[in-house]
Amino acid sequence: MSVIILAEHEEGVFKKKVFEAVQYAAGIAKELNTTATAVVLGSANADAMQQLGAYGAGKVLHVADDRLNQLNARAYTKALVAAAEKEGAKVIIALHDVTGKAVAPRLAARLKAGMVAGAISTPDLSNGFTLKKSVFSGKAFSYINISSDVKVITLLPNTFQVNKGEGSAAVEALAVSFDDKDFGVKVKEVNKIKGEVPLAEAELVVSGGRGMKGPENWGPLEELAHELGAGLACSRPVADSHWRPHHEHVGQTGGTIRPNLYIAVGISGAIQHLAGVNSSKTIVVINKDPEAPFFKAADYGVIGDAAEILPKLTEAVRKFKATHN
Amino acid sequence: MKILVCISQVPDTTTKIAFSDDKKQLKTDGVTYIINPYDEWYALVRALELKETGTATTVNLVTVGTATVEPVIRKALALGGDEAIRINTDSTDPYVVAAQIAEYAKSEGYDLVLCGKESIDYNNGVMGAMLAELLDMNYIGFATKLDVANGTATVNREIEGGQETDEVALPLVVSCQKGMAEARIPNMRGIMAARTKPLKVVEPAAVTALTNVAAYEMPPAKSGVKMIAPENMDELVNLLHTEAKVI
């Protein structure tokens, strides 16, 4: 019996959210008196994989087939099933992101394992195996009990603080035999959005609404985002008016994000917008209109004109960085 | 080509969510139910477009639910679609729902199964991948574009930090999101026509639930907003560091 984690990577680089998942899995393993094993698929170097030990992985199983460098849910599922069998895994963890959402449900269905998607808590073992997740688009939470023997969890990124510890994980190769059918998805073209922090994984997000008055006024917003290393988002009317590209649109019909910090500038805070952002840890609202409903959902509010406040805020961030680095 | 579109009934986006006293049920009085927007505007409309262009011959709809979901599935039929299948059971466990749909669909020879990227009630986003596994099909999640020619689908999907164009052989399951199709509003002619379209009720297979909802909970009320004067941006940055601990 053990806990395994799908430790996804991009060209051999593990992101913070993977460390978070490893640490999360290690915590669960400890509760269950067992160990956590990270599963790495595709080409990755040993150093980076050993590093996962610093976040609690007892061991790394590496399936070094370079056809796994691209996401193919069938192949990933097969590899994870092999790893789970080898380790006798009772709990399988992945991230609630593009990769995890493609693979974990497939794996759960294969193993007839109960699954909680987008968990935001560690399991409560006092009465079964219960996890908390957000439901009704951020308007409520549910506690879901998994009753099957094997359990699959996808963890919502940015749920827990990541603490690097000591230790290095031993890397063990795992051989899995694939056939052509496992690689049914042929990648023709990849378009990475360059130079910007991808919204879904941004820990800090700066977002503009109709109150920005026009696309020509985005400069100060971009500067603030740049200074913070934040992703850029916008409200629906902004995307609808083609002031900003649609992939920046967050809200119920756009993307749902859960950054640590969401700074909303000139967004009134219609309920549809809130649905996409209100599980952000901290919300700052900057709006000229003191009656903007968004203030009710905010942690910090500034009443005033974006054109005046943004440069001041950017300057304050610059000063802060100068003194804290 | 035969397409199956999975439809889920959800409370309307503006619904005020409240739960029963034992915290186990959604309070349903005053709730307006709609078709899950991702199922409707992206999966269903794209399927209809494929039929309109002659790529697909059949578009059927499937939902898992008791008789109370029939008005919503009729609404989906009003947009288009040849017939609807209602599997007569109800579950909050996604595996049960996927297994019921798969049990029905496996012998029907569907080439393409479409669903929304997630439902706006349980926000799981697992249906497509589970169906793909249970039907032994390929799967593309979070697709923004889908075309089919000569038994092969060309799909754009969201990946970490960008977009990817893939080619996949049918049969295939695709979960759909924004970009896939232009939103449509049903028309009265469609609504009238939907009344007489076949709605088959299928009794559920025996599937054991692997999860259950122990309780629902409302989020705690925010402790209230702290207002900061526009000239005190240093203070704001400081609070974000020391109090909120986010920078």
Next chain:
Amino acid sequence: MNYRKISPADLEVFAKIVGGYYVLTDEEALKKAASDETEDLEYVPEVVIKPDTAGEISRVLAYCNEHIIPVTVRGAGTGLSGGALAVRGGVVLDMGRMNRILNLDTDNFQVTTEPGVITQVLQEHVLERGLFYPPDPSSRGSCFIGGNIAENSGGPRAVKYGVVKDYVLNLEVVLANGEIIWTGANVLKNATGYNLTQLIVGSEGTLGVITKIVLRLIPAVQHNVLMLVPFPSATEACRAVNAILLAGITPSALEFMERQAILLTIEYSGNTSIPLTKDTEAHLLIELDGKEPNVLQHQAEEVMKVLSAFETGEILFADSHEQKEMLWALRRKVGEAVKNHSVYKEEDTVVPRAALPQLLATVKKIGGEYGFSSVCYGHAGDGNLHVNILKGDMSEDEWENKLPIAIRELFTEVVKLGGTLSGEHGIGLVQKGYMHTAFSDTQLRLMKAIKDVFDPNGILNPRKIFPDSL
């Protein structure tokens, strides 16, 4: 009237009353208070005062009355007739701080509020307790309830639920001399003396300053659906309005948009989800509301039955929030779209609704004669047609001098049809020159006499409603 210019000494007095922080004379504050949503008019006041209580307003007014300083009350500045513009300078009384909802009486279905509450905030507040305040001007997300009362606003729901006046029970008003009165009682029936409450409703800040408002509420309506009906003839669309109402169906909104309005809005919003076929000349947007979704479905079919006697295009039916928003956005954005397209003047004509087809024909006929194009849309169920006259390639001379003659002719025709100048925007500054087309000297003298009783020194919102000749 010779008004006194404001002196530093006056400012000191104001500062003592409301606190120096709330007496604003900086350029930005004055400029902000200088315009509203009416065309591009600008009248810069001498000072902006932001009071917090009726008591403060009382002292400000008493002082201004004594020293003959003009006072113009301002809500959120969303007015469309220039009612809140300080044309004679002086004080602008900004009501934004008085934004407290004071009491929600769920036993008697009444709410008592201050005037600076945003209409939508008030609506959502009462809805939390299952109650409904129906009037919903298009600007409801930003306009103040006080301004709604001062202008007697309407909105799409008026066809079923009436306008602001139908919900006001009682008002606390500060008179020009500083006295504070209540106009009536918090009761649904009142046959006690003159109806001062209704005299204040729609008085555009010329009779007193509203400081507390008691509104009647009704139980919340839980469901609604929306139909969009294209017509190949605008006249037929107008006729269909009456046919629907005559069939015993009372929609909660019955809105009309002619082709040009739809085209401009589609172009402006880039929204292509709603088809506009070549032969569509007008849309009707029909909202039905009620307690049960099934009943609404049934009602929609009854509407279909009525419409079967008309030539229509493909009728859309929306019942989810997102779908309904898509359709409503088309209607709500017309104003913005027109503004974005051309210099324009907006008229707020209203006729008995059966005369709507004639009104529309008249607008087009006069447009043809005087060489202007117009975009018409509005609350068809109320016979309330917004006529946006586009400047297009008219010369300045034609725009400034010839157009008013055309507008006068239009209003004369409107009155002949049994209608009047403004349905919901008010007279304010921009329509006062046409008051003679609707009222005789005797009628205007009566109104003026009332004004003189309330405000003998003429300090409250001078140069509004009455033609300059009076």
